[in-house]
Amino acid sequence: MLSDEAPASSDLQILDPRKVRLERDDFQRLILYVGIEERYQPVRVVRALPLSQPDRWIAFQDDEGNEIGMLARVSDLEPHSRQHLEEELDLVYLKAKVQEIRNVASGHGMIHWDLVTDLGPRLVYVRDRSDVRPLPDGRIVLTDVHGAKYEIPPLDQLDERSRQRLEVEM
Amino acid sequence: MSGKEHHQRGHANAEFPLLEKIRPNLADVLEPGEELQVAVEADMVLPGSFGVSWLVATDRRVAVFTPNGKVPHTTTEVPLSQVRALRKRELLGSVLLEAHTDDRAVPLIRFTEAKEEAIDQAAEQIRALLVDPLPEEEEDQSAPEERGRKKASHCPECGKPIPRWMSVCLDCMNQRQLILRLIKRAGPYAGPIIVSLVMAILAVTADLAQAPLQKYLIDSVIPNRSLQGLVYVMLAILGIRVFTTVVGAARQLLMSWLGEKVTYDLRGEVYSHLQRLGLRYYDQKETGWIMDRVTSDTTTLQVFMTDAMQRTVINALTLVIIAVYMFSMSPLLALLSLIPAPIVCLMSARFMKRTHTIWHWAYRRRSRLFALLSNVLPGVRVVKAFTQEGREHVRFDERSRDYMDANVNAARVFAAFNRTTGFVMALSSLAIWGYGGYLVIKGVPGNSLGLLVAFMQLVMRFYAPLQDLTGLSQQVQRAATAAQRVFEVLDTAPDMEDAPEALDLPGIWGEIEFCNVTFGYDERRPVLKNVSFHIRPGEMIGLVGPSGAGKSTTINLICRFYDVTGGAVLVDGHDVRDIKIDSLRQQIGIVLQEPFLFHGTIAENIAYGCPEATMEDIMRAAKAANAHDFILKFPEGYDAMVGERGARLSGGERQRISIARAILKNPRILILDEATSSVDSETEAQIREAIDRLVHGRTTFAIAHRLSTLQNANRLIVLEKGRVVEMGTHAELLSKEDGVFRRLVDLHRQLSEAVAVGG
Numbered sequence: 001m002l003s004d005e006a007p008a009s010s011d012l013q014i015l016d017p018r019k020v021r022l023e024r025d026d027f028q029r030l031i032l033y034v035g036i037e038e039r040y041q042p043v044r045v046v047r048a049l050p051l052s053q054p055d056r057w058i059a060f061q062d063d064e065g066n067e068i069g070m071l072a073r074v075s076d077l078e079p080h081s082r083q084h085l086e087e088e089l090d091l092v093y094l095k096a097k098v099q100e101i102r103n104v105a106s107g108h109g110m111i112h113w114d115l116v117t118d119l120g121p122r123l124v125y126v127r128d129r130s131d132v133r134p135l136p137d138g139r140i141v142l143t144d145v146h147g148a149k150y151e152i153p154p155l156d157q158l159d160e161r162s163r164q165r166l167e168v169e170m
Numbered sequence: 171m172s173g174k175e176h177h178q179r180g181h182a183n184a185e186f187p188l189l190e191k192i193r194p195n196l197a198d199v200l201e202p203g204e205e206l207q208v209a210v211e212a213d214m215v216l217p218g219s220f221g222v223s224w225l226v227a228t229d230r231r232v233a234v235f236t237p238n239g240k241v242p243h244t245t246t247e248v249p250l251s252q253v254r255a256l257r258k259r260e261l262l263g264s265v266l267l268e269a270h271t272d273d274r275a276v277p278l279i280r281f282t283e284a285k286e287e288a289i290d291q292a293a294e295q296i297r298a299l300l301v302d303p304l305p306e307e308e309e310d311q312s313a314p315e316e317r318g319r320k321k322a323s324h325c326p327e328c329g330k331p332i333p334r335w336m337s338v339c340l341d342c343m344n345q346r347q348l349i350l351r352l353i354k355r356a357g358p359y360a361g362p363i364i365v366s367l368v369m370a371i372l373a374v375t376a377d378l379a380q381a382p383l384q385k386y387l388i389d390s391v392i393p394n395r396s397l398q399g400l401v402y403v404m405l406a407i408l409g410i411r412v413f414t415t416v417v418g419a420a421r422q423l424l425m426s427w428l429g430e431k432v433t434y435d436l437r438g439e440v441y442s443h444l445q446r447l448g449l450r451y452y453d454q455k456e457t458g459w460i461m462d463r464v465t466s467d468t469t470t471l472q473v474f475m476t477d478a479m480q481r482t483v484i485n486a487l488t489l490v491i492i493a494v495y496m497f498s499m500s501p502l503l504a505l506l507s508l509i510p511a512p513i514v515c516l517m518s519a520r521f522m523k524r525t526h527t528i529w530h531w532a533y534r535r536r537s538r539l540f541a542l543l544s545n546v547l548p549g550v551r552v553v554k555a556f557t558q559e560g561r562e563h564v565r566f567d568e569r570s571r572d573y574m575d576a577n578v579n580a581a582r583v584f585a586a587f588n589r590t591t592g593f594v595m596a597l598s599s600l601a602i603w604g605y606g607g608y609l610v611i612k613g614v615p616g617n618s619l620g621l622l623v624a625f626m627q628l629v630m631r632f633y634a635p636l637q638d639l640t641g642l643s644q645q646v647q648r649a650a651t652a653a654q655r656v657f658e659v660l661d662t663a664p665d666m667e668d669a670p671e672a673l674d675l676p677g678i679w680g681e682i683e684f685c686n687v688t689f690g691y692d693e694r695r696p697v698l699k700n701v702s703f704h705i706r707p708g709e710m711i712g713l714v715g716p717s718g719a720g721k722s723t724t725i726n727l728i729c730r731f732y733d734v735t736g737g738a739v740l741v742d743g744h745d746v747r748d749i750k751i752d753s754l755r756q757q758i759g760i761v762l763q764e765p766f767l768f769h770g771t772i773a774e775n776i777a778y779g780c781p782e783a784t785m786e787d788i789m790r791a792a793k794a795a796n797a798h799d800f801i802l803k804f805p806e807g808y809d810a811m812v813g814e815r816g817a818r819l820s821g822g823e824r825q826r827i828s829i830a831r832a833i834l835k836n837p838r839i840l841i842l843d844e845a846t847s848s849v850d851s852e853t854e855a856q857i858r859e860a861i862d863r864l865v866h867g868r869t870t871f872a873i874a875h876r877l878s879t880l881q882n883a884n885r886l887i888v889l890e891k892g893r894v895v896e897m898g899t900h901a902e903l904l905s906k907e908d909g910v911f912r913r914l915v916d917l918h919r920q921l922s923e924a925v926a927v928g929g
């Protein structure tokens with residue numbers, strides 16, 4: 001849509017996935033190599049679309065938060081770097097996948113969700129309905145009062161009782 | 171009053187009837203030989219009360235009379251030879267006409283806008299009589315009628331003014347027409363409606379067949395002690411019950427579906443019509459008022475079309491069927507029981523007349539309540555900031571109580587009516603028991619207990635539909651009121667529609683020209699006056715000027731949010747009114763002074779104008795608008811919800827998102843109305859740099875109070891009080907010693923020095 005003009009600081013830098021390499025240093029921090037001459041250590045990874053497209057558009061930032069560039073697709077990386085990136089993303093973006101909804105109740109101005117997740121059972125406190133967000137693909141993301149995310153699979157992948165409890169809430 | 175009188179009242183001046191009418195009255199006042207030439211009636215008396223006064227011009231003087239008694243009383247007069255001009259002064263809600271002489275201004279008459287047209291004409295005629303008229307002032311020559319602009323006109327029926335944005339006079343669209351129009355709208359649903367009617371009629375007929383069955387039971391089966399007969403009758407009644415239940419349920423289902431469908435369609439139609447209406451409409455209406463029409467009025471109409479309309483037919487048919495049953499059983503008793511019917515009908519007809527007003531009253535109060543809510547709730551921050559909760563509560567309470575009172579009043583009137591009709595009907599059953607009982611006791615042949623019981627059955631059933639029919643008037647009223655309100659929206663002609671031969675300009679250059687543009691949101695108060703400028707494609711123009719000078723208005727005209735009152739706006743040499751609105755607006759990217767974000771994610775908001783944009787485009791635009799970095803600071807990045815109207819973002823963030831939205835459109839014309847007013851200078855510099863690259867080759871309008879924002883503009887246009895006072899490059903304007911721009915810059919410099927010293 002936009003004409004490609006000479007790159008400048010306010011132009012989006014999209015990294016060539018073939019030139020991107022990720023390593024870890026001794027402190028388990030991520031190192032980013034772009035081509036042969038550029039090296040950034042440590043780097044932070046940020047998802048531009050953590051909910052709708054978590055595996056696309058990853059921003060690499062230096063220690064000060066300045067953007068180095070963006071990666072269009074995690075899957076474009078060679079396997080080694082890709083694994084580093086995925087591990088790092090999983091670490092940064094804690095997201096439990098909900099397997100069962102055991103109970104939903106409200107009290108103290110919050111909604112309590114009693115969940116079973118892939119990370120274990122948990123009682124989740126959600127502030128209000130706006131923190132229960134349906135995504136276009138049918139998944140639902142809960143954000144608890146601390147900002148942690150819980151991903152509920154599309155309705156048809158839930159068991160009957162969980163589904164009923166969820167439907168009441170939506 | 172007859173239509174003719176209305177007609178004369180509306181165009182009093184066209185045929186000078188007033189002149190003839192008052193000529194005898196003035197006989198005593200006029201000097202011998204004085205020739206009466208112009209006369210017009212005003213609806214106010216100076217200095218400012220309502221009443222009648224006449225402005226009269228003769229060949230010798232201009233004078234004003236108040237017509238009290240036989241001899242009119244002269245209040246003002248000026249010799250014609252001294253009058254050099256007649257000038258109108260627009261006051262609030264009224265207008266004053268003054269006669270100007272060489273050394274003073276004499277107020278002549280005052281009038282409301284209702285009389286303005288007639289008085290304008292008269293003033294024009296008087297001007298023609300002036301011996302030595304002054305050249306007219308610019309403001310005085312009200313802009314010549316332009317195409318596309320509709321004047322406020324008057325209803326041919328009742329003479330009331332019809333607002334400019336309406337095409338019919340609502341008060342004269344009578345109820346019958348409204349209801350007819352509604353019934354016409356039911357046309358597309360004729361199929362299901364007929365099916366449901368047939369079902370209803372079958373059920374009613376079957377239900378009524380119980381009455382003759384009962385007669386048979388009482389008169390033949392029971393006296394004959396026929397058990398077999400009893401079983402048959404019981405079975406028949408059971409069969410009827412089963413039948414009516416099943417049919418009733420099926421019909422209800424059908425009706426519910428139809429009801430929803432009708433509202434859905436109507437709601438959609440109203441909404442899409444609303445989208446076609448120009449901004450003028452929205453300037454004039456409150457949001458709640460409009461919302462009410464889309465939601466509750468359409469629901470009322472649904473009730474009417476699916477329920478009330480059918481019930482009318484069913485009830486009428488039921489009445490006929492019952493009458494047939496009754497007359498076939500006993501014509502005498504039938505006549506007796508039908509006596510109160512006309513009375514009830516008469517009463518309800520009279521009642522109908524009153525209720526329309528009552529309902530309208532209640533409706534208006536509800537609208538006011540809604541309007542208050544939708545006005546205050548979005549502004550709750552302001553309410554709290556100024557701790558006005560208490561006052562808002564009082565205001566709400568007032569309107570809420572008003573609404574309650576209106577409803578109570580309506581209920582009171584209806585209760586009185588319902589009770590009265592109920593009483594009349596009770597009298598009638600009393601009569602049947604009395605007379606019928608007498609006949610049975612006397613043993614008059616053809617009368618039996620069974621007949622009496624069956625008859626009572628029928629009578630009870632007769633009055634239910636009748637009462638329901640009269641009760642229906644209530645629903646018809648509601649529907650008529652709702653219909654009036656919905657049609658009011660549907661009948662509003664879009665003030666801005668593509669001309670049939672409008673051009674499709676897929677790729678414009680971006681040349682913009684204003685030719686003597688005059689414009690006012692309210693036509694009598696021009697906001698832009700004779701604005702002319704020419705902008706070459708690709709130029710960056712800075713619009714500067716004090717607040718209220720008309721900068722945003724200029725931009726509104728380029729986008730054709732409003733049509734000019736006089737002159738023309740040209741894009742690529744074409745009058746914007748000749749270009750398809752869509753094709754024009756698609757090529758304009760605009761950042762409004764008050765950025766508006768919709769409830770949704772950041773990505774959705776940026777892509778609002780181009781839903782097909784890829785994520786990469788969106789991010790590039792965000793980057794250029796210096797928004798990308800702050801967006802990534804949100805834990806949810808571009809997926810973050812902005813809240814209603816973007817409430818979860820800061821002012822500067824909102825602005826940058828709307829800049830990104832405008833940039834993403836890749837428009838030929840970019841308009842930035844105070845687009846960076848809420849960001850700090852450094853961020854602004856970055857945005858400016860990004861925009862500078864983007865505006866390359868695009869025509870750009872930037873409005874800014876912070877003059878440094880406009881450093882890179884090719885030219886600056888300085889507006890003051892709706893006029894272009896200066897135009898030129900930065901350097902040119904600065905070199906004007908006493909220029910407006912120079913003054914602004916100096917002021918800014920002093921201010922920043924003061925800040926520097928103070929800080």
Ligand SMILES: Nc1ncnc2c1ncn2[C@@H]1O[C@H](COP(=O)(O)OP(=O)(O)OP(=O)(O)O)[C@@H](O)[C@H]1O
Pocket residue numbers: 453691692697715716717718719720721722723724763
């Ligand atoms: N929708 C409207 N309906 C009626 N009058 C309006 C409307 N919008 C603006 N006006 C009036 O038009 C005049 C010019 O307004 P405009 O918004 O063009 O000013 P501006 O130059 O952009 O000022 P600012 O720098 O404060 O934004 C003002 O007197 C304003 O009251």
Ligand SMILES: [Mg+2]
Pocket residue numbers: 721722723763843
């Ligand atoms: Mg403005």
